[in-house]
Amino acid sequence: xxxxxxxxxLLVLGVISTVASWLxxxxxxxxxxxxxxxxxxxxxxxxxxxxxxxxxLLFRKRITVQLFVTVAIAASIAAGYYIPxxxxxxxxxxxxxxxxxVLYRTRGSIEKLVxxxxxxxxxxxxxxxxxxxxxxxxxGETVLAKPGDKIPVDGIVISGYSAVNQAxxxxxxxxxxxxxxxxxxxxxxxxxxxxxxxxxxxAEDTTIAHIIHLVEEAEEKRAPIQNIADRFTTYFLPFILIxxxxxxxxxxxxxxxxxxxxxxxxxxxxxxxxxxxxxxxVAVVGAIGNASMNGIxxxxxxxxxxxxxxxxxxxxxxxxxxxxxxxxxEIRTLNNHSQDEVVKYAAIAEKxxxxxxxxxxxxxxxxxxxxxPDPTKFKIVPGRxxxxxxxxxxxxxxKGMTDMAFNEEEDKVISAFExxxxxVLPVILDKQVIGIIAVAxxxxxxxxxxxxxxxxxxxKTVMLTGDNMRAAKSxxxxxGVDEFYAELLPEQKVEVIGKMKKGNVVAMVGDGxxxxxxLANADVGFAMGAAGSDVAIETAxxxxxxxxxxxxxxxxRLSRKAFSKMKMNIAFSMAWNALGLTLxxxxxxxxxxxxxxxxxGCISVIINSALLLLYK
Amino acid sequence: xxxxxxxLKIAKAGAAPCACGSCGDSFQKTALEHALMRLTxxxxxxxxxxxxxxxxxxxPKKVNQPKITERxxxxxxxxxxxxxxx
Numbered sequence: 001x002x003x004x005x006x007x008x009x010l011l012v013l014g015v016i017s018t019v020a021s022w023l024x025x026x027x028x029x030x031x032x033x034x035x036x037x038x039x040x041x042x043x044x045x046x047x048x049x050x051x052x053x054x055x056x057l058l059f060r061k062r063i064t065v066q067l068f069v070t071v072a073i074a075a076s077i078a079a080g081y082y083i084p085x086x087x088x089x090x091x092x093x094x095x096x097x098x099x100x101x102v103l104y105r106t107r108g109s110i111e112k113l114v115x116x117x118x119x120x121x122x123x124x125x126x127x128x129x130x131x132x133x134x135x136x137x138x139x140g141e142t143v144l145a146k147p148g149d150k151i152p153v154d155g156i157v158i159s160g161y162s163a164v165n166q167a168x169x170x171x172x173x174x175x176x177x178x179x180x181x182x183x184x185x186x187x188x189x190x191x192x193x194x195x196x197x198x199x200x201x202x203a204e205d206t207t208i209a210h211i212i213h214l215v216e217e218a219e220e221k222r223a224p225i226q227n228i229a230d231r232f233t234t235y236f237l238p239f240i241l242i243x244x245x246x247x248x249x250x251x252x253x254x255x256x257x258x259x260x261x262x263x264x265x266x267x268x269x270x271x272x273x274x275x276x277x278x279x280x281x282v283a284v285v286g287a288i289g290n291a292s293m294n295g296i297x298x299x300x301x302x303x304x305x306x307x308x309x310x311x312x313x314x315x316x317x318x319x320x321x322x323x324x325x326x327x328x329x330e331i332r333t334l335n336n337h338s339q340d341e342v343v344k345y346a347a348i349a350e351k352x353x354x355x356x357x358x359x360x361x362x363x364x365x366x367x368x369x370x371x372x373p374d375p376t377k378f379k380i381v382p383g384r385x386x387x388x389x390x391x392x393x394x395x396x397x398x399k400g401m402t403d404m405a406f407n408e409e410e411d412k413v414i415s416a417f418e419x420x421x422x423x424v425l426p427v428i429l430d431k432q433v434i435g436i437i438a439v440a441x442x443x444x445x446x447x448x449x450x451x452x453x454x455x456x457x458x459x460k461t462v463m464l465t466g467d468n469m470r471a472a473k474s475x476x477x478x479x480g481v482d483e484f485y486a487e488l489l490p491e492q493k494v495e496v497i498g499k500m501k502k503g504n505v506v507a508m509v510g511d512g513x514x515x516x517x518x519l520a521n522a523d524v525g526f527a528m529g530a531a532g533s534d535v536a537i538e539t540a541x542x543x544x545x546x547x548x549x550x551x552x553x554x555x556x557r558l559s560r561k562a563f564s565k566m567k568m569n570i571a572f573s574m575a576w577n578a579l580g581l582t583l584x585x586x587x588x589x590x591x592x593x594x595x596x597x598x599x600x601g602c603i604s605v606i607i608n609s610a611l612l613l614l615y616k
Numbered sequence: 617x618x619x620x621x622x623x624l625k626i627a628k629a630g631a632a633p634c635a636c637g638s639c640g641d642s643f644q645k646t647a648l649e650h651a652l653m654r655l656t657x658x659x660x661x662x663x664x665x666x667x668x669x670x671x672x673x674x675x676p677k678k679v680n681q682p683k684i685t686e687r688x689x690x691x692x693x694x695x696x697x698x699x700x701x702x
Binding site: 053056057060100103104106107110111114135203204212213216217219220221278281282285 | 690692
């Protein structure tokens with residue numbers, strides 16, 4: 001049974017009997033005092049879990065707050081304070097029930113992920129469509145996702161077209177278009193099209209299943225600041241015992257037995273180490289839970305503390321700042337030829353080449369609705385370009401394919417494109433330049449925004465790339481990074497990170513596969529677009545499941561917030577305890593108020609931490 | 617459906633026991649029980665935080681002991697001994 005439900009039942013019973021006992025004692029019915037006392041004792045019995053826990057832990061040589069409460073209650077009853085004892089029990093029950101409820105809700109972010117996991121799948125078996133539990137879908141089986149269905153498995157689309165909302169995994173609400181050959185993930189929502197999917201992971205191994213496991217593990221990993229809280233609690237309880245003994249003795253001789261008992265009981269009730277013990281773990285869970293709902297996996301409390309200190313962010317260019325696929329960005333027509341003509345001849349020549357640049361040209365043709373006939377023959381000259389024939393017409397693509405000199409106009413276009421860092425493809429038809437195509441890797445639409453946000457947090461941004469100096473300079477300028485390093489080999493990226501680390505806390509953002517060494521060498525490694533790659537998710541300190549670079553800044557802000565809450569809670573707890581203990585020692589705090597103060601302190605820090613779940 | 621029962625005695629490796637034993641422990645208790653019950657084939661999990669014992673009921677056809685202990689270890693708990701299989 002959920003802890004807070006049992007707590008609520010006991011609490012209601014406790015409140016009823018306490019109120020009843022008080023009412024009965026006001027009347028003059030026969031045996032009123034006996035009945036009243038009996039009712040008050042029922043309320044005290046409702047707190048049985050406190051006493052049981054106290055004795056079980058005492059048995060294991062652990063002194064706990066429950067033991068203090070038990071002693072305090074016993075002392076109150078012995079001294080004849082029945083209703084106050086009942087009231088204290090009710091207050092403590094109310095407090096812990098509320099705490100249990102908040103704690104349960106804090107764990108709720110995982111429940112959300114779990115509820116997003118699909119339960120059943122529609123599988124094609126022997127020509128029939130059968131509904132089976134997702135655990136029973138085998139590798140390679142064809143699964144159908146009807147419009148509006150949750151996609152039940154991780155796999156590759158084999159037919160159909162649809163826009164899929166992948167928010168469950170990536171935290172991005174813009175649907176992604178999926179068609180033949182694209183990867184889809186279990187737990188994402190299919191849009192208006194039907195998809196046939198070939199299963200490539202069994203239910204236990206799907207991305208969402210991994211995410212759930214990683215979040216569970218991350219939430220259990222302590223933040224180093226917890227050690228401070230723990231050290232404090234170790235000395236706290238023995239200190240309270242000594243304090244209680246000293247106050248009892250002093251008060252006994254100064255003001256007498258009754259006030260001495262009251263003060264001691266108040267001290268025992270007001271002491272509240274749980275605010276320290278639980279506030280930090282709750283903040284860790286709150287922050288990790290918040291991140292997981294935004295498509296970010298932070299691997300444990302340690303990383304929250306590391307991320308908050310980041311002073312520089314190194315970002316890989318290709319695939320991180322850019323989409324990672326070259327695209328035709330500009331077409332300049334020459335000598336009275338049309339754009340369609342230029343694209344058509346270029347596409348004919350590039351049709352059978354697998355080079356990313358050739359693909360950029362042919363997909364531009366498809367986009368423009370230009371049909372691409374097959375070339376009569378074609379030859380790829382590696383590093384230079386393509387030579388092809390269409391009927392008797394000769395098509396040459398690429399600067400290095402011809403000895404002829406470009407005229408002044410052509411030269412101007414070429415050098416303008418090149419200074420912008422674009423790859424230039426002159427299209428030459430029968431020795432005449434009919435146009436010049438510029439191909440470039442395009443920036444992600446939010447790259448510049450992401451970099452600007454980091455700079456606003458006072459973080460230095462650095463771009464790393466293997467590209468040539470000119471292309472790097474052009475992109476660095478467009479995005480507005482503080483520094484850039486070009487023409488880097490993967491191992492040189494590691495060196496750059498090493499240099500950056502002198503005096504700085506460095507985060508590296510990359511795809512997590514090609515950049516794995518640089519990610520590992522940085523203080524914090526962010527893997528972006530990690531949803532499809534288990535390796536990237538496993539090895540990164542922070543995995544961004546989608547392609548949204550602005551999440552780096554969000555993670556840093558969230559971590560800073562979480563850490564400041566942890567510090568705030570610890571400071572508040574210490575001050576609250578100091579205040580409560582002082583008042584109790586001086587006899588200014590009645591036991592009932594002591595219990596209220598204790599629970600209020602505990603609940604405020606827990607709620608303060610749990611509010612991280614709502615941080616934006 | 618057949619079920620087997622398993623009791624594991626664990627030492628908390630990741631988290632130190634909360635001094636007050638109430639709120640912090642129930643936070644841990646829920647986390648561990650839920651994490652275990654999300655494994656396919658586990659029908660019941662009960663974590664006694666005071667005694668450090670986890671009682672599990674599971675379907676041996678769907679999940680096995682090594683898988684359960686692996687999950688516990690990944691969650692940061694050290695297993696002291698395994699007993700009470702019935």
